[in-house]
Amino acid sequence: METVLTTHFADEQYRRVDRYLELGGYEALRKALSTPKEQIVEEVKKANLRGRGGAGFPAGVKWGFLPKDLSRPRVLVVNADEGEPGTFKDRQIMAKAPHLLLEGIAIASYAMTIHVSYIYIRGEFVREAKILEDAIAEAYAKGFLGKNLLGSGFDLDVTVHRGAGAYICGEETSLLNSLEGKRGWPRIKPPFPASVGAFGLPTIVNNVETIADVPWIVANGGEKFASLGVEKNGGTRLIGVSGPVNRPGVYELSAGVLLREVIYTHAGGLKDGKALKAVIPGGSSTPVLRPDEIDVTFDIESMGKIGTMPGSGGVIVIAEGTCMVRALSVLMKFYAHESCGQCTPCREGTGWLAKVVGRIENGQGREGDLELVLDVCDNMMGRTICPLADAAVMPAQSFIWKFREEFDRHIRDQKCPFGNRF
Amino acid sequence: MPTFLINGVSTTVPEGTTILEAAGQIGIEIPHYCYHPKLSIAGNCRMCLVEVEKFPKLQISCNTVVTEGMVVRTDTEKVRKAVTGVLELMLLHHPIDCPICDQAGECGLQNYYMKFGLHKSRYALEDKVHKKKVQDIGGQIVLDAERCILCSRCVRFLREVTGTCEMEFFSRGDHSEISIFPGRPLRNDYTGNLADICPVGALTNKDFRFKCRVWFLKSADSICPGCSNGCNIHADFKGDILYRFRPRRNDAVNQTWLCDFGRLEYKKANEDRLLTPVIREGGQSVAADWDAALFATSLKFREAVEAGGPESVAVIASPQSSNEELFLVRKLAKEVLRTPNYGFSSRTPGRPASDDFLIKADKNPNSKGAMLFGFTEEGFDRTVRAISERKIRALLVFGNVLADFAEGEIGPLLSNVPFIAHVGTNNGALSRAAHAVLPSASFAERGGTFTNFAGRVQRFRPGFPPRGKARNDIGIVAGMANLLGAGWTLAGEASVFQALSASEAPFSGMSYESLGDPGQVAGGPK
Numbered sequence: 001m002e003t004v005l006t007t008h009f010a011d012e013q014y015r016r017v018d019r020y021l022e023l024g025g026y027e028a029l030r031k032a033l034s035t036p037k038e039q040i041v042e043e044v045k046k047a048n049l050r051g052r053g054g055a056g057f058p059a060g061v062k063w064g065f066l067p068k069d070l071s072r073p074r075v076l077v078v079n080a081d082e083g084e085p086g087t088f089k090d091r092q093i094m095a096k097a098p099h100l101l102l103e104g105i106a107i108a109s110y111a112m113t114i115h116v117s118y119i120y121i122r123g124e125f126v127r128e129a130k131i132l133e134d135a136i137a138e139a140y141a142k143g144f145l146g147k148n149l150l151g152s153g154f155d156l157d158v159t160v161h162r163g164a165g166a167y168i169c170g171e172e173t174s175l176l177n178s179l180e181g182k183r184g185w186p187r188i189k190p191p192f193p194a195s196v197g198a199f200g201l202p203t204i205v206n207n208v209e210t211i212a213d214v215p216w217i218v219a220n221g222g223e224k225f226a227s228l229g230v231e232k233n234g235g236t237r238l239i240g241v242s243g244p245v246n247r248p249g250v251y252e253l254s255a256g257v258l259l260r261e262v263i264y265t266h267a268g269g270l271k272d273g274k275a276l277k278a279v280i281p282g283g284s285s286t287p288v289l290r291p292d293e294i295d296v297t298f299d300i301e302s303m304g305k306i307g308t309m310p311g312s313g314g315v316i317v318i319a320e321g322t323c324m325v326r327a328l329s330v331l332m333k334f335y336a337h338e339s340c341g342q343c344t345p346c347r348e349g350t351g352w353l354a355k356v357v358g359r360i361e362n363g364q365g366r367e368g369d370l371e372l373v374l375d376v377c378d379n380m381m382g383r384t385i386c387p388l389a390d391a392a393v394m395p396a397q398s399f400i401w402k403f404r405e406e407f408d409r410h411i412r413d414q415k416c417p418f419g420n421r422f
Numbered sequence: 423m424p425t426f427l428i429n430g431v432s433t434t435v436p437e438g439t440t441i442l443e444a445a446g447q448i449g450i451e452i453p454h455y456c457y458h459p460k461l462s463i464a465g466n467c468r469m470c471l472v473e474v475e476k477f478p479k480l481q482i483s484c485n486t487v488v489t490e491g492m493v494v495r496t497d498t499e500k501v502r503k504a505v506t507g508v509l510e511l512m513l514l515h516h517p518i519d520c521p522i523c524d525q526a527g528e529c530g531l532q533n534y535y536m537k538f539g540l541h542k543s544r545y546a547l548e549d550k551v552h553k554k555k556v557q558d559i560g561g562q563i564v565l566d567a568e569r570c571i572l573c574s575r576c577v578r579f580l581r582e583v584t585g586t587c588e589m590e591f592f593s594r595g596d597h598s599e600i601s602i603f604p605g606r607p608l609r610n611d612y613t614g615n616l617a618d619i620c621p622v623g624a625l626t627n628k629d630f631r632f633k634c635r636v637w638f639l640k641s642a643d644s645i646c647p648g649c650s651n652g653c654n655i656h657a658d659f660k661g662d663i664l665y666r667f668r669p670r671r672n673d674a675v676n677q678t679w680l681c682d683f684g685r686l687e688y689k690k691a692n693e694d695r696l697l698t699p700v701i702r703e704g705g706q707s708v709a710a711d712w713d714a715a716l717f718a719t720s721l722k723f724r725e726a727v728e729a730g731g732p733e734s735v736a737v738i739a740s741p742q743s744s745n746e747e748l749f750l751v752r753k754l755a756k757e758v759l760r761t762p763n764y765g766f767s768s769r770t771p772g773r774p775a776s777d778d779f780l781i782k783a784d785k786n787p788n789s790k791g792a793m794l795f796g797f798t799e800e801g802f803d804r805t806v807r808a809i810s811e812r813k814i815r816a817l818l819v820f821g822n823v824l825a826d827f828a829e830g831e832i833g834p835l836l837s838n839v840p841f842i843a844h845v846g847t848n849n850g851a852l853s854r855a856a857h858a859v860l861p862s863a864s865f866a867e868r869g870g871t872f873t874n875f876a877g878r879v880q881r882f883r884p885g886f887p888p889r890g891k892a893r894n895d896i897g898i899v900a901g902m903a904n905l906l907g908a909g910w911t912l913a914g915e916a917s918v919f920q921a922l923s924a925s926e927a928p929f930s931g932m933s934y935e936s937l938g939d940p941g942q943v944a945g946g947p948k
Contacts, residue, residue: 166594183590183591185591188463188464188465188466188482188485190485336595336596337594337595338594338595339594339595339596340594340595340598341572341591341593341594341595341596341597341598342466342572342574343466343467343468344466344467344468344469344508344511344512344571344572345468345507345508345511347511347572347595347596347598348511348512348514348515348596349511350595350596351514351551351595351596352511352514352545352549352596355546355549372544378503378507379503379504379507379508379510379511382478382479382480383468383471383479383480383504383507383508384468385465385466
């Protein structure tokens with residue numbers, strides 16, 4: 001299958017600009033700089049490139065939200081905060097193909113007449129931040145960034161900004177506040193970042209993978225990119241598989257791939273021939289699937305039909321013998337810890353869920369606890385500024401709906417049948 | 423001007439109005455905590471959720487602008503469940519210490535619980551997150567982090583109104599709390615407002631803490647007498663004791679704010695008051711009844727005029743007096759005593775605090791009014807000169823302005839005057855030096871109007887009758903004038919205002935009705 005991003009991942013030198021150039025790097029930028037800007041945006045629209053951060057918003061459409069008026073400078077922010085549990089794909093791009101990302105940034109910035117771009121990178125990605133810094137220095141030296149890009153008269157500065165370790169800063173408006181040096185709290189919308197974003201300027205926030213797809217789209221055309229995927233979900237996508245599988249890792253696959261193939265063909269199936277118990281398909285916040293639900297393709301619409309989503313492409317495989325209550329309890333503790341504390345339902349609700357699920361796992365569950373959890377979920381879902389409350393609710397609801405018997409048993413027996421361990 | 427439907431009622435509102443504001447205008451209550459009309463929209467309390475047709479999710483009405491044809495419902499089961507749900511979450515970690523909380527009785531949590539909650543707690547007591555209580559964070563404020571619902575009003579106030587940014591959020595999730603930065607207490611002159619805007623008992627005012635249950639308090643719509651800005655206030659009292667000032671909204675004057683100096687001005691009406699008329703003769707002080715005191719005073723003035731002509735008497739007016747009172751004082755001076763010696767002073771000793779927001783250097787509420795009635799600082803200086811030249815035989819002094827000088831430069835001069843009558847509210851150097859002390863009603867005990875620094879004429883209303891034997895200045899002045907043969911017939915401040923608006927150009931056409939709540943600018947457009 002044709003690959004867009006991972007073609008040269010195995011090449012250790014690919015992260016250096018010289019090797020990147022030998023393999024045809026920055027040719028797309030050269031091409032873009034002599035292409036009308038609208039045409040680039042048009043190609044991205046044709047590519048059916050959907051945001052890879054989790055929400056799946058069409059990138060070309062998002063770019064079109066920038067005000068037509070150029071009187072105020074605009075900003076491109078690359079979201080490299082990758083904090084969704086189970087997701088580790090952007091990290092691979094930054095570590096193995098930093099110039100691919102920079103080339104994408106340069107093309108996207110040129111297409112949107114943006115002269116300032118930030119890469120907001122998760123604080124824990126120390127090594128990747130260093131690789132990016134080195135790559136940026138190389139790109140400046142070669143004239144791919146900075147003043148007068150490749151003699152085109154177009155200027156672009158790129159800055160790496162390291163986050164300080166909050167999951168919420170992966171949410172785009174929270175990220176913008178953090179970038180501005182403020183507390184990482186999501187902003188209420190409207191106004192949307194495209195009109196009032198970083199430092200009050202019109203801003204586009206795109207995921208690393210989304211931007212890294214752009215050079216290929218410019219080089220090969222939007223239709224070609226679209227044809228790599230399925231209807232409405234153009235191109236390939238990076239799918240990270242974790243859990244007890246034989247070959248955990250990041251795979252570049254078409255959105256038309258079946259989840260079953262991802263697990264059993266690409267990731268080599270479960271270790272020690274264990275049976276599959278459950279799969280979280282798109283990062284920890286996406287609703288969990290049972291083994292009988294995995295014959296589903298990895299596109300947004302198909303996943304949507306069975307009540308879940310491909311999200312950020314983080315497939316978490318759960319094998320037999322794993323306690324689902326314990327698993328949910330771990331997730332709930334995560335969301336309670338990461339809730340920014342701004343909106344009441346999330347601030348109080350995530351903590352409440354963590355406490356109730358925690359006590360069920362610890363053999364202190366009470367009758368009615370599951371109804372309580374589901375009711376609290378109802379009071380959280382869709383009631384907050386950002387989707388963090390939803391992100392906590394979706395696993396809670398789906399775990400209980402799909403593995404109810406296991407929860408009931410914990411409460412009935414006042415203990416964990418799995419011995420309270422993974 | 424979009425027209426929309428809210429709970430089936432068709433309403434037209436100005437462009438840009440939010441659902442929350444529009445609902446308020448037609449008397450539909452949408453519960454809210456973080457929304458405040460004078461602060462930016464935070465949208466984080468999630469209490470004001472409403473159903474808007476075509477939106478799959480409930481919307482926060484504080485940040486949703488009304489558009490043409492919008493259909494909004496605040497009264498559905500879905501909304502009710504959402505609001506109750508948010509309230510339940512809000513109360514999860516709340517200590518429910520209402521019996522010892524000063525906010526009880528005017529608490530957003532109590533009020534909404536009675537209206538929208540009434541649920542049984544589903545949260546285990548031992549699960550409650552505890553936070554620090556009784557923290558002195560500076561200014562007039564005590565913080566109880568456990569009672570806080572994290573609405574962010576205080577943080578926004580300090581960011582957007584004072585610009586001092588002393589408070590922030592700390593920690594995350596259900597451990598979130600508001601606080602100051604370590605070792606950096608509140609340092610601005612508007613801290614008292616934090617207790618006002620705090621919808622719960624998290625921020626309370628040190629001065630008011632544990633003084634009085636709010637349901638015992640009555641309130642008078644008044645004007646802060648602390649400076650010439652004329653901030654609108656609620657003067658809260660029980661019996662004849664004032665307990666606190668709270669700002670009353672007037673967008674033309676003080677929006678919804680009040681400074682920390684003004685907030686404590688109420689104490690003057692409680693403490694060290696003059697309550698009984700006193701006559702002093704030959705070193706003897708005698709408590710007198712009003713008839714005797716007024717008679718003795720008038721007699722001294724009559725004798726002085728007879729002995730030395732009108733130039734031998736003088737009147738010093740007070741910029742603490744109302745327009746109505748000043749109007750009569752001027753009539754007394756000009757038409758009854760016919761003296762050229764009258765004036766006033768707004769000078770305050772030392773370097774009075776002022777800023778470019780609400781605090782004015784002139785610490786009197788009605789200097790502008792005094793000037794409009796023809797009292798001048800020159801008249802004051804002229805009178806002082808006449809006193810030093812021993813030309814004044816009888817002096818009538820209103821208020822405390824001269825008292826501030828009594829121990830300074832003017833002090834020794836007072837012994838030059840054979841008879842001083844003092845009309846005032848509080849004990850001081852002047853009341854100790856005066857030969858007749860005529861106790862006057864405080865601003866909380868009488869009604870009238872003040873003209874602020876910008877010429878805005880605003881009403882203040884009495885809370886309770888004058889304490890002790892103190893009397894309204896209008897009655898004191900009219901009593902004296904009539905004993906001097908004036909023959910005035912007056913019935914309270916409303917009729918005096920009617921008379922002054924008829925004869926004084928800057929006030930022409932004004933009436934108590936036309937002043938309304940926002941007041942009117944003297945001499946300004948009608």
